[in-house]
Amino acid sequence: MNLCVVLALLVQCYSATDSIIRGVYLNPYQANRLDYLEEIFSKADSGLINAIVVDFKSDYGFLTYDSKLELAKKIGAIKRHIDVDHLVECASQHNLKLIARIVCFRDNYLSRYKTFGIRDDSGEIWCDNKSMAWTNPFNQKVHDYLLAVTKEIVDLGIKSIAYDYVRFPTDGDVARIRLTHVKGSRVDAITRFLKKIRKEIDAEIGICVFGFSIWQKLLTEGQDLERLGEFIDVLYPMLYPSHFSRNFKNEETENWRNYWIYFDSVKRAFRILPPGASVIPFVQSFEYRAENFNADYVFSQMNGTISAGAHGFMIWNARSDYSICWRALDWARNSVLRRYAQMSQDSHMRAAGRRYQDRALP
Numbered sequence: 001m002n003l004c005v006v007l008a009l010l011v012q013c014y015s016a017t018d019s020i021i022r023g024v025y026l027n028p029y030q031a032n033r034l035d036y037l038e039e040i041f042s043k044a045d046s047g048l049i050n051a052i053v054v055d056f057k058s059d060y061g062f063l064t065y066d067s068k069l070e071l072a073k074k075i076g077a078i079k080r081h082i083d084v085d086h087l088v089e090c091a092s093q094h095n096l097k098l099i100a101r102i103v104c105f106r107d108n109y110l111s112r113y114k115t116f117g118i119r120d121d122s123g124e125i126w127c128d129n130k131s132m133a134w135t136n137p138f139n140q141k142v143h144d145y146l147l148a149v150t151k152e153i154v155d156l157g158i159k160s161i162a163y164d165y166v167r168f169p170t171d172g173d174v175a176r177i178r179l180t181h182v183k184g185s186r187v188d189a190i191t192r193f194l195k196k197i198r199k200e201i202d203a204e205i206g207i208c209v210f211g212f213s214i215w216q217k218l219l220t221e222g223q224d225l226e227r228l229g230e231f232i233d234v235l236y237p238m239l240y241p242s243h244f245s246r247n248f249k250n251e252e253t254e255n256w257r258n259y260w261i262y263f264d265s266v267k268r269a270f271r272i273l274p275p276g277a278s279v280i281p282f283v284q285s286f287e288y289r290a291e292n293f294n295a296d297y298v299f300s301q302m303n304g305t306i307s308a309g310a311h312g313f314m315i316w317n318a319r320s321d322y323s324i325c326w327r328a329l330d331w332a333r334n335s336v337l338r339r340y341a342q343m344s345q346d347s348h349m350r351a352a353g354r355r356y357q358d359r360a361l362p
Helices: 003-019 034-045 070-074 084-093 140-155 186-200 225-231 254-272 295-307 326-360
Strands: 021-026 051-057 097-103 160-164 204-210 234-238 282-284 312-316
Touching: 021 097, 021 326, 034 084, 051 140, 051 312, 070 140, 084 097, 097 140, 140 160, 140 186, 160 234, 186 204, 186 225, 204 225, 225 254, 234 254, 234 282, 254 295, 282 295, 295 312, 295 326
Parallel strands: 021 051, 021 312, 051 097, 097 160, 160 204, 204 234, 282 312
Antiparallel strands: none
């Protein structure tokens, strides 16, 4: 193979590698630290990552940026952790895709305003087992608030949204929940919300879902991917091995189990979703229920994801501590390079063979 062909293949490979999302989650506290951001940007410059997902509406429900929304001000839900202009500018400079994470229905602020929250059988605000209150996914005014938040974030220059907790609560004394504004099933409520978002928002729309929702419709949560998939661009399944039963993909070793959980789940997700939807799983970068938590543990999940043809992966650590992941990301990048180099070489050889056959014809 001559030098020009080799160089052409390398250019193709690096371009293809950059199209495979390799991202990390940044909590709003770390996203406010300039020294931490500089480390993240240096990893982007080295080619290890090309995306970050940042909380714009947190797990508690507060907005992490300087929102101008009157309702957010009224309920005290603005904390101003993130300098959005700086984040958007630096992400562009370092070729990072910036994804805004918006926690939907778990919200300690909006849930306590008027009738927006889920109530219990005594009429009080219902809380889950972490003392967190939830808004009512059946309530259209809750949908309107989330739509307003999303529009504001998109207007700030973020063109990719990842909705999390886009479901009904399941942890805690759920038997005491008394829902109002009920119209149809729980899946209907979540579907109506996403349909509204799809109609009104000009941005990439993604949802973060329980990993097991790929294998079974979660009607209590309101997650039926065959229906929700119609209104999204990206599925972010949280396929953390720790969150599956030990009997699920019970392989001989922990890392092979990790690999097959991701490989089989990604393949199944593509069969469920409409054509054109992307699958970008979250990778577990925390020790919970891991026998040997190390770079191999993390890479085995990445490897299964890449091998199954996913559009990339996001790494989750609640503290945004990825010290154990950089080696695994280096292996993942090299794995993608090798795969695309082989694919490019095979395509080149097939094309050359066809040209030779064409010339040989009488």
